Amino acid sequence: MSSTSSEHQSTGTVAHGGEAGGAFPPFDSTTYPSQLLWLAITFGLFYLLMSKVVLPRIGGILEDRRDRIAGDMAEASRLKQESEAAVASYEQALADARAQAGKMAREAADAAKASSDAARTKAEAELADKLAKAEESIDKIKQGALAQVGDIAAQTTQELVKAAIGGEAPSKDVADKAVAAVMK
Structure with a gap:
């Protein structure tokens, strides 16, 4: 067995790069x-590489992104304020238009009422004048008829x-005296 063990040992040493031990x-x-x-040298080189090259680049990229995001947020805020101002302006214009339309409707209704009142007043005046003339004519006819009644009687x-x-x-x-006496 000792020969197998030395064979195994010799194959093992060859497999590990030919070192004995x-x-x-x-x-x-x-x-x-x-x-x-070598660990300290490698760590130092990686530290220098990271601190002098990689981290400043990453920091710059992050700063650029932060600035871009802040700019985009400011622009979005400005656009939001503009849209709110436009909506407020639109609502004010709409309210003004409604008020103006209401005012115009009231003015038109008032004008129509005034015109109607004037036409009614004119028609009433004309009717009152015609009625007065008709009553006067009726009174004349009545007086004439009453005057003739005595003669007819x-x-x-x-x-x-x-x-x-x-x-x-x-x-x-x-x-005539007899008729006058009866009519009294």
């Missing part, structure tokens, strides 16, 4: 100081008396 180099305690040195009385007594009719003065 059998430990994986990062775990070999004899190489720790050089590994720590006197003539009728003369004719009735003539027919009743068969003689001569009484005089006009006598007939």
Whole structure:
């Protein structure tokens, strides 16, 4: 078995780069100081690279994005204020137009009412004038008719008396006095 063990050991050493001793180099305690040195050098180089090149670029990109976002927000705020002002202006114009339309409607209604009142007043005046003329005409006709009633009554009385007594009719003065006495 010792030959198998030496074969196995020889294949194992060949598989690890030909070193004898059998430990994986990062775990070999004899190489720790050089590994720590290279770790410090590599860390220092990465730190310098990050602090001098990468992080300033990333910071610049972030600052640009922040500025662009702030500018976009300011523009959006300005546009919002403009749109609110436009809406307020539109609503004010609409309210003014409604008020003007209401005023015009009231004025038109008042003008129509005034015109109607004037036409009615004129028609009433014309009707009152025609009525006064008609009443005056009726009074004249009535006065004329009443004046003729006495004459007609006197003539009728003369004719009735003539027919009743068969003689001569009484005089006009006598007939007028008789009619006047009856009418009182």
